[in-house]
Amino acid sequence: xxxxxxxxxxxxxxxxxxxxxxxxxxxxxxxxxxxxxxxxxxxxxxxxxxxxxxxxxxxxxxxxxxxxxxxxxxxxxxxxxxxxxxxxxxxxxxxxxxxxxxxxxxxxxxxxx
Amino acid sequence: xxxxxxxxxxxxxxxxxxxxxxxxxxxxxxxxxxxxxxxxxxxxxxxxxxxxxxxxxxxxxxxxxxxxxxxxxxxxxxxxxxxxxxxxxxxxxxxxxxxxxxxxxxx
Numbered sequence: 001x002x003x004x005x006x007x008x009x010x011x012x013x014x015x016x017x018x019x020x021x022x023x024x025x026x027x028x029x030x031x032x033x034x035x036x037x038x039x040x041x042x043x044x045x046x047x048x049x050x051x052x053x054x055x056x057x058x059x060x061x062x063x064x065x066x067x068x069x070x071x072x073x074x075x076x077x078x079x080x081x082x083x084x085x086x087x088x089x090x091x092x093x094x095x096x097x098x099x100x101x102x103x104x105x106x107x108x109x110x111x112x113x
Numbered sequence: 114x115x116x117x118x119x120x121x122x123x124x125x126x127x128x129x130x131x132x133x134x135x136x137x138x139x140x141x142x143x144x145x146x147x148x149x150x151x152x153x154x155x156x157x158x159x160x161x162x163x164x165x166x167x168x169x170x171x172x173x174x175x176x177x178x179x180x181x182x183x184x185x186x187x188x189x190x191x192x193x194x195x196x197x198x199x200x201x202x203x204x205x206x207x208x209x210x211x212x213x214x215x216x217x218x219x220x
Contacts (some may be wrong), residue, residue, distance in 0.1 A: 037157075044200065044212075044214045045149070045200055045202075045214075046149075046211065047202075047208055047210065050207070051185065053191065059167075095157075099149045099204075100202070101159040101160050101162075101168060103156040103157055105156055106156055
């Protein structure tokens, strides 16, 4: 059974940094591209970033380019999202996904002073 | 960026109804279209991929159709557990844009 378990969320002040992790199990992690998708409170889904199976290619939405970094450790079957210079508009539940079918339960990130 | 326009934004329905949602892409996405169901407080669940392919385990009352820029999701004979918000997603080109969602409500 595929499991994706996010961690690392919480309350952070604007301008500060936070790193999310996603521990994957139940499949060969190193064979699959992975992504982060977020959802602001009461809003729709928003794709954030994707990384290729080997980490050689990454893609970001414009609003996070230069601030967020997606990465992976295939030896640990773990996906990461390093978020710097956080803004109030980054407040959301962040989902780790082996798109399109497998999703984690999500982790909440609140950016507020 | 490819814009995904979903309509309607909300729909008031009765159990047993046949329901159709539409999703229009701002340019051709060559059938690279997924439909998701999301219930309150839960992660999205994949229903349809490649515009027409039913995901394993999804009831056959769900079906997808469309091509080029116009796509639709149909639920035949709505069940209580189908009350949710439904999203389409462009999986053709980055950024992988989602539609704004259609929320189903009971009349």
